[in-house]
Amino acid sequence: MVPSARAEATSKLHVVYLNYWYEPEMTSLDDLLKTYVTMARWVQALRTEGAEVTVFQRFHRNATIERGGVEFVLHEDRQDPRLRKWQRPGSFHRQVQQRSAAISSQGTLAVVHFNGLHFPLQLRALRAGLPKGSAIAVQHHAERPARGLRGRLQQWGLGAADGFLFAASELASAWVVDGMIRTHQPVYQVMEGSTDFRRQDRTSARARTGIRGDPILLWVGRLIALKDPLAVLRGFEAILHQRPGARLYMVYGSEALLPEVRACIAQTRLLSGSVTLLGPRPHAELESIYNSADYFVLGSHYEGSGYALTEALACGVVPVVTDIASFRALTDGGRIGACWRPGDSAAFAAAFHRASSESHQIHAERAVKFFEEHLSFTAIARKAITAYRDLAMKRAGLTP
Missing domain, CATH: 3.40.50.2000 (Glycogen Phosphorylase B;)
Incomplete structure (x- = not known):
């Protein structure tokens, strides 16, 4: 790739936002977005700040819907709506992997946003089929390190991550001490959500x-x-x-x-x-x-x-x-x-x-x-994009 084409490609970022859970009573994308307000506002803020965004959401039916420049891919499978820790949604992962491969083939920086540190089996299974150039950013949601056999499984699974997002960098300390997060896996301080509330009289x-x-x-x-x-x-x-x-x-x-x-x-x-x-x-x-x-x-x-x-x-x-x-x-x-x-x-x-x-x-x-x-959503979107780009460029063998 010539320098100008290389620079153009690395200036583009595509975030593949992955979400395993949904509530059984949900019937539409509108239900999802009303319930998962933080997810909806997070991905919209990413899009506003210049990233391409595709959301892959397990659901009880298949559909592809565009909202505000964000593509939502709803995927039906046979697993429980609230995915259990031992369940691996193979068809869902394959769809994510195929899209990530298509993004990477265009020379665009690709990163998968993976929610939660308590899905080690799913994280490893996802990584196994992703193209080499696709990074994975795992976001912490108040979980704590497991112990015993579960802890060892968690440590093995989290080894598939390129980096982590924590609301406070200090919260990652216990994970580092326990060896769950390795020295080559950077931690970025990014709040996990925000609000549209504002000061009033x-x-x-x-x-x-x-x-x-x-x-x-x-x-x-x-x-x-x-x-x-x-x-x-x-x-x-x-x-x-x-x-x-x-x-x-x-x-x-x-x-x-x-x-x-x-x-x-x-x-x-x-x-x-x-x-x-x-x-x-x-x-x-x-x-x-x-x-x-x-x-x-x-x-x-x-x-x-x-x-x-x-x-x-x-x-x-x-x-x-x-x-x-x-x-x-x-x-x-x-x-x-x-x-x-x-x-x-x-x-x-x-x-x-x-x-x-x-x-x-x-x-x-x-x-x-x-x-x-x-x-604010704008502020955390900018921080997240910085983290995503850093991880994606490292995964692609480029200098951030």
Whole structure:
């Protein structure tokens, strides 16, 4: 290939986005896109930023549909809708492999986006039939390394990847220590999803939601031990001694700890008069709820990323969240708002007082700016394209 033709070919990038799961009740592509909003917005952002994109989706019928410049290939097979870890969808893989071969034959850089680190058999089977020049980028979705025989199988399977996308590079450390990710496999920090929520006028939002307080704290997350709502409630009680006008509103889906949460609130007059359990809310209502709040709080001990925190940042809600890897990445190393030690209610109260003693306006503007530059769909698409291109050029034997 002459230099000019070579440069033209390597400037083109085609992402083959692979998705194994679908819900049995889905009947159309519209159902898929409404349910898998993150996937839909991710691939559209990639297309907007200049990459060619083909989505291969297992489904209960065959169809090829174009939406917004993105090609969706629905593939019917006999495997379970929620693919089990030992099932290898051969016909689906062959279709992906054939398309990847056609892309590579045109001299275009090709990369397969593979979701999840818990499908080692499928990853190896896919790699075996891909053309040598097609790279595989595996995206982390909160999984943790397996142990024992499963761990060894996982290690073997992940050896087929060219590189990995993690919402926070720190989250890859356990995988590196366990030998699941080798030194020749680069890790790229790319948030796994984003939001279309944006900052709105606080007075208007509060008029819509009826949310009041000085200041207003917001929890959006499941009531489970991993997110530790009880630590937040105990810390909030301490906050009320100095900020009696503060109010905490809690939005949640899973109610595993709801009895304990209610009991904790009922134990003191301070909490019972200052905490409102909003319960589940339609996602469309959350934008106004976020924009009614001053501070966003969570007590998570572990997260694979942080969708609710991302939504809060987009709306200019100042975070007071736990000091864990994913939240450090999402708060610019804790420079936006404040971080606190998981499980330590006193540390939560101290972090809140630290954050609230500084200019709320400055932190809110910093949150929105960081979101736009690093966490919006446009920003993560650009980061992903950089990673894809790097991996594809290395796989093709070219210098990035």
